[in-house]
Amino acid sequence: MICSRYCYLGYITVGRKGIIFIDFDITLGSFYSVERYCPSGISAKLWHRTGLDGDPDLQFLLSGGDLLKVRSSNWKKTRFYKLREDCKTLWYESHKTVRASNPTCESCFGVHPTFCVDDIATVRQGRHTEGLRKHTDDKVESRAFSILFKSRRKNLDLIASSEEEAKQWVTGLEKLMSNMGKLTQQQKTEHWIFNCMRKADKDRNNKMCLKELKSFMHHINIEVDDAYAQTVFEKCDQSKCGFLDGKEIEHFYEILTDREEIGTIYEKYAKTGGMMNAEDLLNFLITEQREAVDLNHALTLINKYEPDSSAKEKKMMSKDGFMMYLHQPECLIFNPAHRSVYQDMTQPLNHYFISSSHNTYLMEDQLKGPSSTEAYIRALLKSCRCVELDCWDGSDDEPVIYHGYTLTSKILFKDAIKAIKDYAFKTSEYPVILSLENHCSVEQQKIMAQHMISILGSALVTKPLGDQIPTGFPSPEELKGRFVIKGKRLNKLEDSFTTKANSTEDIVSEEEESGDDEEEEDQKPKESKTLKLAKELSDIVIYCKSVHFNGFEDAKDNLSFYEMSSFKEGKSVKLAEESANQYIHHNVDKLSRIYPAGMRTDSSNYNPVPLWNSGCQIVALNFQTQSLEMDVNQGRFLPNGQSGYILKPAYLRDRASEFDPITLTRGGWLQHKTFHVMVISAQQLPKVNPKKTSIVDPLVRVEIYGVNSDVATKETEPVENNGFNPSWNARFQFDVYVPELALVRFVVEDHDTTSSNEFVGQYTLPFTSIQRGYHHVPLVNKNGDRLPSAGLFVHTMILDDESQ
Numbered sequence: 002m003i004c005s006r007y008c009y010l011g012y013i014t015v016g017r018k019g020i021i022f023i024d025f026d027i028t029l030g031s032f033y034s035v036e037r038y039c040p041s042g043i044s045a046k047l048w049h050r051t052g053l054d055g056d057p058d059l060q061f062l063l064s065g066g067d068l069l070k071v072r073s074s075n076w077k078k079t080r081f082y083k084l085r086e087d088c089k090t091l092w093y094e095s096h097k098t099v100r101a102s103n104p105t106c107e108s109c110f111g112v113h114p115t116f117c118v119d120d121i122a123t124v125r126q127g128r129h130t131e132g133l134r135k136h137t138d139d140k141v142e143s144r145a146f147s148i149l150f151k152s153r154r155k156n157l158d159l160i161a162s163s164e165e166e167a168k169q170w171v172t173g174l175e176k177l178m179s180n181m182g183k184l185t186q187q188q189k190t191e192h193w194i195f196n197c198m199r200k201a202d203k204d205r206n207n208k209m210c211l212k213e214l215k216s217f218m219h220h221i222n223i224e225v226d227d228a229y230a231q232t233v234f235e236k237c238d239q240s241k242c243g244f245l246d247g248k249e250i251e252h253f254y255e256i257l258t259d260r261e262e263i264g265t266i267y268e269k270y271a272k273t274g275g276m277m278n279a280e281d282l283l284n285f286l287i288t289e290q291r292e293a294v295d296l297n298h299a300l301t302l303i304n305k306y307e308p309d310s311s312a313k314e315k316k317m318m319s320k321d322g323f324m325m326y327l328h329q330p331e332c333l334i335f336n337p338a339h340r341s342v343y344q345d346m347t348q349p350l351n352h353y354f355i356s357s358s359h360n361t362y363l364m365e366d367q368l369k370g371p372s373s374t375e376a377y378i379r380a381l382l383k384s385c386r387c388v389e390l391d392c393w394d395g396s397d398d399e400p401v402i403y404h405g406y407t408l409t410s411k412i413l414f415k416d417a418i419k420a421i422k423d424y425a426f427k428t429s430e431y432p433v434i435l436s437l438e439n440h441c442s443v444e445q446q447k448i449m450a451q452h453m454i455s456i457l458g459s460a461l462v463t464k465p466l467g468d469q470i471p472t473g474f475p476s477p478e479e480l481k482g483r484f485v486i487k488g489k490r491l492n493k494l495e496d497s498f499t500t501k502a503n504s505t506e507d508i509v510s511e512e513e514e515s516g517d518d519e520e521e522e523d524q525k526p527k528e529s530k531t532l533k534l535a536k537e538l539s540d541i542v543i544y545c546k547s548v549h550f551n552g553f554e555d556a557k558d559n560l561s562f563y564e565m566s567s568f569k570e571g572k573s574v575k576l577a578e579e580s581a582n583q584y585i586h587h588n589v590d591k592l593s594r595i596y597p598a599g600m601r602t603d604s605s606n607y608n609p610v611p612l613w614n615s616g617c618q619i620v621a622l623n624f625q626t627q628s629l630e631m632d633v634n635q636g637r638f639l640p641n642g643q644s645g646y647i648l649k650p651a652y653l654r655d656r657a658s659e660f661d662p663i664t665l666t667r668g669g670w671l672q673h674k675t676f677h678v679m680v681i682s683a684q685q686l687p688k689v690n691p692k693k694t695s696i697v698d699p700l701v702r703v704e705i706y707g708v709n710s711d712v713a714t715k716e717t718e719p720v721e722n723n724g725f726n727p728s729w730n731a732r733f734q735f736d737v738y739v740p741e742l743a744l745v746r747f748v749v750e751d752h753d754t755t756s757s758n759e760f761v762g763q764y765t766l767p768f769t770s771i772q773r774g775y776h777h778v779p780l781v782n783k784n785g786d787r788l789p790s791a792g793l794f795v796h797t798m799i800l801d802d803e804s805q
Contacts, residue, residue, distance in 0.1 A: 004275055012320055031680055032351035033549045034409070038175070039085070039589055043245065043528065045216040052727070056150065056173075056176065056213075057169075058169050058172045058173035058176055059088075059173055059177065061169045061170075061173055061177060062083070062084035062170070062173040062174070062177070062370060063083070063084050063086070064083070065081060065082055065083025066081070066082065066083075066162075066166065066474055067079050067080070067082075067162070067333065068080055068081075068082050068159040068161055069080055069159065069160040069161075069162065070157070070158070070159060071132060071133060071136055071158040071159070071160060072132070072136075072158075072501055073115060073136055074131075074135075074136045076168070077136075077160075078091045078095070080094065080095060081093060081094050081303065082116055082121035082159075084173075084177070085115070087196055087199075088118075088177065089117055089118050089119070089181070089196070090115050090116070090117055090118070091115065091116055091117075091118065092115040093114060093115075094114075094192045096483045105224075105248070107666035112637065116150070116154075116232065118174070118177055118178060118181055118598075119789050120150050120151055120152060120154070121148055121149070121150060121151070121174065122149045122150055122151045122176045122379075122382070123149050123177060123382075124146060124147070124148055124149070124150065124170075124171050124175055124178075125147045126145075126146045126167060126168065126171045126172075126306055127142055127143075127145055127146070128141070128142050128145045129147065129421055129423075130147045130149075130156050130158055130375070131373060131412070131416075131558070132147075132156060132158045133145050133147060133158045134416075135162070136158075139311065140195050141160050141786075142166050143164040143166065143167065144160050144161045144162070144163060144164055144166075144268075145158070145159070145160050145161075146159055146161070146167050146171050147159065147171060149375075149378075151784060151786040152782075152784050153364075154785065156375070164187060175379060180463065181426055182452065184408060186192065188715070189789050189790050190328075190684065190685055190790045191258075192247045194221065194254070194258070195255075197217055197220040197221050198215075198217055198250075198254075200217075200220055201213045201214070201216040201217035201220055203216070207245045207246070208244040209244060209245040209246075209250060209253075210243065210244045210245075210247060211230065211234045211243075212233065214230060214233070214234055214245070214253070215227075215230050218230065218725075219696070221685070221724075221725045223528065223564065223696065223724070223725040223726075223764060227294065233253070233737070236256070236524045237249045237250075237252045237253040237256070239252075243281055258428070260324060260682075260726075262326055262441060262503050262681050262682055262728065262730075262794065263320075263321060263323070263327060263794075266285075266289075266323075266775060267320050267323045270282070270284055270285040271320075273317065276312065276317045276318065276319060277315060277317060277318040277319075278315075278317050278318075278721050279296055279299040279300045280296070281318075282298075282299040282302060282303065282318055282649075283295070283296055283298075283299040283629055286298070286299065289774045289775055289796075290540065290772070290773060290774035290775070291773040291774060292774075297327060299314060301382070302318070302326055302804065303316055303317065303318045303322065304770065305324045306318070306322050306326040306329070307319060307322035308321055308322060308325060309321065309322065315770065323349060324690055325776055327568075327775065327776075328777065332772075332775075332777060333772075333776060333778070333779060334764075334766065334772055334776040334777065334778045334795065334797070335639065335640075335766050335770055335771075335772070336640075336770045336771070336772050337477060339639075339640035339641065339770045340640075340642065341642045342641055342642035342644055343640075343641060343642075343646040344641050344646075344647070345648060346431070346476060346477045346478040346644075346646065346648075347476045347478045347479075348476055348477075348654070349473050349474035349475070349476060350432075350474035350476065350477060350480070350544070350592070350647060351474050351562075351588065351589075351590070351591065351592045351618055352648060352649060352654045353477060353618060353646040353648055353649060354613055354618055354620070354637065354638075354643065354646070354647040354649060355386050355619050355646060356383075356384050356385050356386050356387070356634070356637075356638045356645040356646075357385065357386050357387035357436075357594070357619040357620060357621040357622070357624060358380045358385045358387065358389060358447065358621055358622065358623075359389055359596050359597055359621035359623050359624075360389055360391065360404060360623060361376055361377055361380050361385070361388040361389045361390070361624065362374075362376050362377065362389070362391065362402045362403070362404075362417065363376060363404065363409060363410060363604060363623070363625050364376050364625055365604065365625060366602060366603050367407060367601070367603075367604055368405050368407050368408060368409070368602050369407065369408040369409060370604070371409070371410045371627075372402060372403050372404070372407055372409050372410045372411060372412045373410075373411055373412060373480045374416050374417055374419075374420035375420075376624075376625060377417055377420050377424070377566055378419055378420055378423075378424045378626070380624045381421065381424045381425055381428065381433070381675070382427060382428050383428070383624065383635070383785065384428050384429045384638055384643045384644065384645035385624060385645060386429065386431060386433055386434060386435040386645035386646065387433070387436055387487075387594075387619050387621065388400055388421065388433065388434075388435060388436065389436045389438060389621065390414065390417060390435060390436065390437050390438065391403065391404060391405065391438045391440075391446075392414055392437060392438065392439050392440060392441050392449060393405055393411075393440045393441060394440075394441050394442050394445050395414070395445070396414065397414065398445065398448060399413055399414065399445075399446070399448070400413075400415075400441050400445045400446075400448055400449050400452075401413060401414060402414055402417050405440060412431060414448075414449055415452045416454065418452050418453055418456045418457065418750065419456055421484075422456055422457055422460070425484070426482055428643060428645075429645045429646075430481050430482055430644075430645045431477045431481060431483065431641070431644050431645060431646050432477060432482075432484070432485055433484050433485070433487075434484075434485045434486075434487050434545060435453075435484055435485070435486050436487040436488075436545075436617070436619075436621075437449075437486065437487060437488035437538075438596065439488060439489065439511075439532065439534075439538070440511075440532070442533075442650065443533050443534075443535045444535075446534065446535035446537070447537045450535065450537035450538045450540075450541060451537070453484075453486070453742070454541070459540065459607075460482055460483055460484050461483070461484045461486070462480070462483050462484065462485050462541075462543050463540070463541050464497065464543065465494065465497075465543055465544075465798045466479060468482075470494075470495050470498050471494070471544075471562075471563075472562070473562055474562060474563070474592075475544070475595045475743055477644075477646050485543065485544055485545055486541050486542050486543070486545065487537065487542070487545035487547060487565070487594075488539075488542045488545070488546075488547055489510075489534050489539065489542065489544075489547050489766065490534075490539045490542040490546040490547075491507050491509065491534055491536060491539040492539075493561065494543065494546070494561065494563055495561075497540075507533065507534060508531050508532070508533055508534075509531065509532065509533075509534045510531055510549060511530040511531065530616045530663075543563070544563045545563065545564050545565055545592065546561075546564045546565065547565065547566070547567065548560060548565065548566055549566065550566035550568065553580070553583045553584075553587050554585070556591060557586075557587070557590075558589055560591065562590055562591065564591070565591055565592040565593065565594065566591075566594070567593075567594040567595075567596060568593060568594070568595050568596075568617075569595075569597070569598055569599075570595060570596065570597055570598050570607040571598055573593075573595045573612055573617065574607075574611060575708060576615070577611045577614065577615040577617075577662075578611070578663065580680055580805065581614070581615050581661050581662055581663050581714075582658070582659065582660065582661045584615040584616065584617070585615055585616040585652075585653055585660060585661075586614065586656060586658070587616075588616030588617055588618065588653070588743075589616065589653070589654060589655065589656050589658070590656070592618050592619060593616075593618060593619065594617075594618075594619035594620075595609075595612050595619065595620045595621060596619055596621045597622070597623060598620070601623070602617075603626075604623040604624045604625055604656045605622050605623070605626060605628065606626060606628050606630035606631060607622075607630065608630055608633075609622060609634055609637075610633060610706050610707065610742075610744070611662070613637065613742065614662035614707070614708055614742055616649060616653040618649075620634075622634055622703065627783040627784055627785065631785065632746060632763055632765050632785070633706055633744060633746065633765055635765060635781075635785050636744050636745075636746065636764075636765025636766050636767065637744060637765075637767065639765070639766050639767070639770070640766075640767060640770050644702070647718055650670065650741040650742065651669065652668065652669055652670045662709065662739070662742070663708075663709060665708065665739070666740060670739050670741070670742075671738055671739065672739070672740055672741075672801075673736065673737070673738050673801075674736075674737045674738075674740050674768075674799050674800065674801060674802070675735070675736060675737075675798075675799070675800040675802070676705075676734070676735040676736075676737050676745075676768070676797070676799055677732070677733070677734050677736060677797065677798040677799075677800070678703055678732075678733050678735075678795055678796070678797050678798075679730065679731065679732045679733075679795060679796040679797075680701045680730075680731045680733070680747075680795055681727050681728065681729065681730055681793075681794045681795055681796060682726060682727065682728045682729065682730075682791050682794045683699060683701070683724075683726070683727050683749065683791070683792065683794070684725070684726055684790070684791065684792050684793075684794070685724075685725060685726075685790035685791050685792070686699055686724035686725070686727070686749060686761055686762070686780075686791050687724070687762070687788060687791060688724065688772055689751045689759045689760075689761060696722045696723070696724060697723075697724040697751040697761060698718040698719045698720065698721050698722060698723075698751060698752040698753075699719065699720055699723070699724055699727050699749055699750070699751060699752070699761060700716055700717050700718065700720070700749070700750055700752050700758070701716065701717045701729065701731070701747060701748070701749055701793060702714060702715070702716035702717075702747075702748045702749075702750065703715050703716070703733055703735075703745065703746070703747055704745070704746040704747075704748065705735055705737065705743060705744070705745055705746075705768075706743065706744045706745075707737070707742045707743035707744065707747065707768070708737055708738065708739045708742055708743075710736075710738050710739075711735075711736070711737050711738055711739060711742075711743050713735050713736075715733040717729040717731040717733070718731070719752035724761075740768045741768075741769060743767070743768035743769075744766065744767055744768060745765070745766060745768055745771060746763060746764070746765040747763060747778050747780075747793055747795075748762075748763040749761040749762050749763065749793070750762070760783060761780075761791075762780030762781060762788050762791055763781060764778050764781060765778055765781065767803065771797055771799065772797070773797050773798060773799055774796065774797065775794070775795075775796050776795060776796075777792045777793065777794055777795075777796065778792055778793040778794070778795055779791075779792050780792055780793065
C-alpha cells in the first residue's frame, strides 16, 4: 500500500472471516477496497461493534491535535497526540521532531512513542493531580486533564487549547475505554492477533511472505524452526506464488487459532449430526459444569452466543458458538454470582475482613520514596477500606503526611483528605476507616480535625449512630458512604452521653506503630511515648479508639467493644501460632489491626493468611509493593462485589468457637473437599521482557493457601518456546479441609534452567468462588491489572468427603 501524504485508512467488517480495507485518497477523491487478513469478524474499528461508528468524539481522537504536556513548572512542551487506527493505541510526537510526511498513515507510526488504551486506569478533567495543582495556575482549570495509568507509569498531565477540546479528549477516551471493556475475551484475542499480523507486514502490501510469517509467530510468542514454518506456509500458499494473501491468510489464521482441546470437548457432546442441539448442550452443562439448569437455559445460550443464523434457527450450537460461549465472563473460573455484593452486610463491622493498607501515602520504599495523594487514590480504587495517615507538624500551620525521620517526601494533610473524599466510594460504597498515626502538636491536631470536618462533611462519623449508648459496632450497611476515624481518644465513648466535662487536651500514649523499634515486646520492655491530644481530634474518634494491648484477659475484662489494638506482624504471628483460639475470641468482640515490621524499609509484605485464620480484620499491607502477599490479598477481596469487606466464617464470629487453625478438631469448619484440577492449556502469554527476543518456556503452578493442613503447591512441566498456545493436560489433586478460609492461586512462570523463573502472570481467588467444570482463568500482571488476552484453560472438580 502506498503511503501518500493524505491517505486515511478506514476499516469495516464484512462477514465472519474478513475485513475490507477502504482506502480513501483525498487527493484523488476516490475509494478502493482490498480484502485483507482479519481475525474472525473483529473490526479494527472497535466502536463499529459497539455502536460508536461515526461518533464525533472518537473521530476527534482519530484526527488528533496539539496538547501542552506538563512535567514541572519549567517543563511544559507541546506534543501532537493521536489515536491510531487500531483504536487501541495513542501515539505522540514532539514538534522538534521532523513530522512524518503523513501523520495519519499506519506505516509512519513505528518511530513514535505510544501507549495502549488498555493501560489507562482513568481520565480526569481539571487540575486534579498533584502535578497540575503544583505546576499550573487556576486559570487553566477548564482546559486541563490527566491520564492516569494502571501501572507505575507516571501520570500524563495535559492542557488543551480550549475547554471544549479538553472535554472532547476526556469524553472520547472514556467512551473508548468503556467500549473496549465490553469486548469479549475472544474479541480481544482476535484483535491482538490482528495487530501482530499488521506489525509483521513490514512492506505494508497486505500480504505475508515466509519471512513475515516467521516474524509474526515471534510477535505472538511462538518459536518455530524453519522446517515447521515452511510446512505451514506451503500448506496455506495454495496459489504457489510465494506469499499469502486474502483467503490464504484466513486459512493460516484458522490453523493458528484452532483450539483442539475445545474441539475435543465439543465433539464429545455434539451428538446431533455433528452439532450440539439444546439437549446435547444441557448434557454438557449438567455433566461437566455441574450446573443445575434446564432445557430453557440451554436454548437461551444458543440464542445468545450462536453466530450462525441458520444453526440458531434450528436451535443448534456450532463449534464456533461453543467457543464463543466458553469465552464469556460467565465461563471464567470465578463464580459470576460473587461479582456483586452477595453476603450479609448487616453484621457488626468487626465480623468482616477489611481490605487495609499500611503507609498508604507511599509510592515506593519507606526511606526515600515519594509520598503522594495518588497512592491513596490507587489504594481506594482497589477497594482498600482502611488507609493510614502518618501526620506531622508542617510549615505555615498545615499538617503534613510522610514517613517520619526519613527522606520520604511530604504531602499536605488536607490534600490527602480531599483525595480520599473524591475517590473513597468510586469502587465500593462501604465505609472507609482513616487510621491516624498522630505526631502533631495540639494546634496542628486542631487543624487536622477542622480539615476532616469541613472536607468530609456529613460523611464523617462524629457521634455514635442512634440516640442510645452503643453496645456494639454498626454494620457496613449502616455505615455506607461514611468515614470512620481510628485514633486516640481522651475519654470513654460513653462519656459523650453524660454532662461530664472533658479537658481541652490531655496526655495520651502514642500509637503502637510510633514506637516500633523492631524489638520483640516480650524481650525488652520499653517506656510508652506520650503526646498531648487535642479535644477536637479526640471527639471525632468514635468506633475505633486506639489502645495498648495488655493481653487477652485484660482486653476482655477492661476494654469496651470500640477500643482496639494494633499489632506489629511479629507479635501478631506469635499470637496466631501460640494462642489462635484466644485470638479468635478476642476478634469476635474487638477489632484488631496488624501492620508490617518497621525493618521492612523496602515496603515488603508479610503473609496475611495466618492472621485472617485467627479472625484479624484489619491486616494492613503495603499496597505500593506488588508481591505474592498482595496477590493473595487481592484474591481474598475479589468476591462480594470487590466491596473491600468479606464476611468472616461463622466459626470466626462465635464467642464459643473451638476452632483452632493450627490444631484442627472436628467442627462445622471441617468440610473436607477433594479438589481436582487439570491444567489444560494457556493462551497468548506475554513475553516477560518485550525488548528481548527470547520466547517464554511457560509452566503453571497451582498453590493453595489457608490453614496449615491445606497449604500445598503443585506444578506442570515447562513447555519450550511457546507462549501462544502451550498445552499441558496436567492433572493435580488437593485435599482442602477448611474451604471457607482457602485461596487458590494459579501462577505462570517462564522457566529458566540457569536462574530463578520469571513471573508471567497469576490469578488468585477464594476456593469457595471456584466454578466447576471447563473454565478459562484470566491472568493479571504484577500490578494486579488484567493481561488483556492472556489466560489459562482448566477443568476443575470439587468432591465432598462422604465419610464426613
